Amino acid sequence: MSEIIELDDWLKGQADTFETKKKLFFTSIIHKPSGEKVVEGFRYFTAPIEALVAAFESGDLAAIEALPYALDDDGDPDTTSVCLLLAYTDGGAFLAAQPQEYRDYEPFLVREPKYFTATGAQAAALDQSS
Numbered sequence: 001m002s003e004i005i006e007l008d009d010w011l012k013g014q015a016d017t018f019e020t021k022k023k024l025f026f027t028s029i030i031h032k033p034s035g036e037k038v039v040e041g042f043r044y045f046t047a048p049i050e051a052l053v054a055a056f057e058s059g060d061l062a063a064i065e066a067l068p069y070a071l072d073d074d075g076d077p078d079t080t081s082v083c084l085l086l087a088y089t090d091g092g093a094f095l096a097a098q099p100q101e102y103r104d105y106e107p108f109l110v111r112e113p114k115y116f117t118a119t120g121a122q123a124a125a126l127d128q129s130s
Contacts, residue, residue, distance in 0.1 A: 004109040004110075004111065004112055005109075005112065005113070006098075006109065007040075007085045007086075007087055007096060007097075007098040007113045008029065008040065008087065010096070010098075010112070010113045011029055011038065011087055011096065011113075012029065016032070017031065017032055017033065018030065018031060018032060018038070019032055029087075031089050031093050031094060033093060034089055034091055034093035036089035036090060036091050036093055037089070038087050038088070038089060039086075039087070039088055039089065039090060039123075039124075039127070039130070040085075040086065040087050040129075041085075041086045041087075041088075041126075041127030041128070041129040041130055042083050042084065042085050042086060042127070042128065042129055043069065043077075043083070043084045043086065043126050043127065043128050044069070044070035044077065044078065044079045044080045044082065044083050044128065045067045045068060045069060045070055045080060045082045045083070045084070046068045046069070046070050046080055046082070047067040047068055047082060048082065049081075049082050049099065049101045049110060051067055052064070052067060052082055052084060052099050053099055053110055053111060055067060056084070056097065056099050056111060056114070057111070059114070059116065061095075061116045061117070061118055061122065061126075064084065064097075064126070065122075065125075065126065069128070070082075077128035081101055081102040081103070082099075082101055082102075083099070083100045083101070083102070083107075084097050084098070084099055084100070084126075085097060085098045085099075085100055085113075086123065086126060086127050087113075088118070088120070088123035088124075088127070089120060089123075090120045090124065091120050092118065092119040092120035092121070092122075092123065093120075094115060095115065095116045095117070095118040095122070095123045096113050096114065096115050096116070097113065097114065097116060098110075098111065098112070098113040098114075099111050
């Protein structure tokens with residue numbers, strides 16, 4: 001079985017749609033059709049990985065949004081072993097995601113990345129890193 005490719009490498013591999021711009025200390029990914037910088041983020045869930053994978057595989061963003069987010073006692077975003085990696089543009093040109101699970105404190109990619117239909121506001125609301 002082949003290794004699952006990481007979300008940012010998956011995007012970089014689509015040279016017709018994405019462009020990599022190297023800066024002094026970091027690299028940016030640009031969505032060519034919109035000219036927007038790709039924002040990378042994540043969301044942690046308290047649901048089991050199987051629930052996230054089922055919602056992910058159905059392609060239903062609303063089902064993913066309905067899963068319980070990981071929140072601390074103050075209602076702020078928290079971490080768990082179940083994570084959804086995100087890449088999107090603020091303008092809503094695209095949203096790509098990939099489920100990940102931490103096993104013994106090591107990240108394990110569960111599925112290949114895929115695209116979802118979403119607005120920029122939906123993607124930003126899902127991203128707990130912003």
